[in-house]
Amino acid sequence: MRVIRPFDPWKSKLCTCPEKYSFNPYTGCAHDCTYCYATYIPNFRHLREKKDLFRNLERDLKTLPPDSLISMSNSSDPYPPVERQREITRKCLSIMREYDVRLLVVTKSDIVVRDLDILSEMRCAVSITITGLDFLEPNAPPTEKRIDALRKVKDAGLPAILRFDPVIPEINENRLDIIDRSNPDHVVTSTLKLKPDSLARVSKILPGLNERYRERVGRYYYMKREDRYRIMKRIEEFCLDIGISCAFCREGFEFRAESCDGSHLVSTAQNNTLNKLKNF
Template structure:
């Protein structure tokens, strides 16, 4: 089955409403230092196609309960660089259009701009992840992803095409991306909903971060040692974490945007993931 109920690691802090998820590709070539998929996808930063995806997916869609949303994608970005040539995600979207499937799309790419003609005919919402609008910091954190401003430009075009749009500012990294939060938020003031989450460390993530940011990680490691261990991850201390989330929520709400948090034990309204934006 390619369509699967979304159940992220059975995380006790996950507040996602019930939905399905589809990963068009296996692996993601953005190679973000903080990426969690390296814990369960072999050669996670190498993108592979899935044999027989389109005909098998169409058979599944014939029986799919259209009350539910399909999210693209939470383990592998639906728009890796190779999508420009292969167009597999575009063909998936065309299947969704044919079968009246509701879709929640999330990407760290600007390639989706090519597919606005299809997306504008779907019951969908489109979102991007922007960790920071500082291009230098973004390139260090997300070495192969398109620039943040290119993503934002493409998302604005989606909004102008009448598509509901949202964003994730994720992860918030103390002493690094948190310093740019106001600038990042200001660049995203046209969206309807923003989801945030703080950096969560696991051994493989810590190793990549320490190799690129040794001084920063020396400071962060001392913080995370005092934090909670939840679901295999080390979290920031709860007091500091909630302080950051409260401040992020205040700034987002003051911009007239609804707020969500992801796997934080903190509240969201009206949804954590932006799924409330998908038209019925």
């Protein structure tokens, strides 16, 4: 396949994601998050458009097994600022709608609200990352815009997923108001995990962080297990108390939700309206 690929969770033994595919409408990312794990990729901060994207997307969609789940996106945000004018992701959604795929949209941007007209006709869920860490996410929309966007997703009748990730002790671990105010259907959360380059960057802004990151898991530095467990369980208990399912991403702890990423909220029933239109 050309642009849709099997999801590779960075070969993490702690990944609990279901089988799914990954699709990135753009190459690189413009949000410039300080903690970004993907900056080891050459020119990752330089956003690029893909050659023959729409044609290649259609070719790949024709080869996908029925009811395949596509996650968009897992490295490059599908809604960079330039998407307001370019509408590349919007065009991709229009194409995917015709193939009735199951779609999980993952973004940090409120631009996704623009495309609710298309998404409401698809089997999909929308996951928005909201951390309250605007100072570490300089080119992403501010927290308040993202909270408002997630509420609009839910108001439109789509499954709304909050990605409260990354969580940093004593920095945003107490921002449980974000969960309450955004009112999602599901929360996926995770503590900050850093590669050597991102650890160096974040430590310049948050001195003393190095002292917490001593456990090596694969290519990442983790906080001590007991610190991670305390934070994750506190968030889970808060969610359960207000009736929201909660799961953890690559933490190694059990959770009660049906899936970590919220993909259980994406309908497995075919969109009969679209099927009728295609067969007309």
